[in-house]
Amino acid sequence: MNYNWIKPEEFSFNSFLLMDRWIIRMMCENHLSDKDFSKNLAIALEYNPAVKWYFFHKCPESRDFLERLTADVPKDLSLQAIRKAEVFVIGEMETSIVYVYPELMNKNCDYIYDWNKNLLFELADFNDKVVLDIGSGTGRLAFAAAEKAKRVYASEPTDALREYLRDKIKVENILNVVVLDGTVEKIPYEDNTFDIVMSGHVVGDNYDAEIAELTRVVKNGGYIIDCIGEDNRKRKPNEELLKRGFEAFYHVSKSGGDIYRYRKKVIK
Structure with a gap:
């Protein structure tokens, strides 16, 4: 596409x-x-x-x-x-x-520049939570969560994006965000580490394996969140996520796209 x-x-x-x-x-x-x-x-x-x-x-x-x-x-x-x-x-x-080219990514990608962080905050209480953001990119989700969370771990497999995140952390003196390498298929943390595990535009290549790994690192009673950005695409609910127990939250983007956000409370 x-x-x-x-x-x-x-x-x-x-x-x-x-x-x-x-x-x-x-x-x-x-x-x-x-x-x-x-x-x-x-x-x-x-x-x-x-x-x-x-x-x-x-x-x-x-x-x-x-x-x-x-x-x-x-x-x-x-x-x-x-x-x-x-x-x-x-x-x-x-x-x-x-x-x-992270600055170009922020400028040109509608799913970043049209996004409102309140769309994330509606999905869970981030106050004083320990959060993992998978596929952090330029930090759309991670830096929003950091405004409320105790600590946010931003996992990103692309070196240029990791360096961008680290530069922003340094320039803006953000004290509660940690940047690391990692992918959704192999998260470099122990079981039951995080209160919230979130991502956007990441899950979908291998639902069973990816959701199993997200579930592994989230605490009992914690949340897995899939929060995509804004675009103009017409889409239907993700049946693969729904049948695995996720709730769907729908809204129409500024550019007329059908946006679905997903949340699952994990009970172990």
Whole structure:
């Protein structure tokens, strides 16, 4: 899906030198069946040897695939053809491109700039709570929760976003937010650690495994919250969350989107 968060032609292919290992791995694993993406990625990498070298060393498990992918790229392509391939790949990877430009992410992503923190506070009492935010991004949920919570742990797998969070914490002298690496599939904390575990735009690749991990780290009587941001998408309730015991809270966004937030009280 194209969100139009960026204009691909304005970006250098060198932006991929800022990518994390997990993003490179995702590119290789998730686009194997997409012939257009594979063709354009092959051209872009073959004519950008520094990026190709970086991919090989940052994500060594992708090397064999990428070597096969780029083996038959023509050696005499025009600059226009090369740039066309670069722009195609950049456009397809726009959600990952904005991860490495956090200020641009805040500016261009409607789910961040149109969001109201009261939409989170309606879901639970955050006062004096210990909270985990999974996939924290630029801190939409984490910094809102920090206004009330005892402590917030912001888990984010993208290095550029972690550094952005740490810079904001330092500049604004925020004393109760801790930044760490981690994913929803493998949360680096002990069982029954948090009063509230929250996320937005994270759960959905493997509901059973993800919700099991969220449940593991939340205390008995605590809450799991899924609080997406604002956009203009028309959507229906998430039946996978509903059948796993989540309550749904609906509202219409400023831009006319159907927004559902979810909450589950965990009883162990």
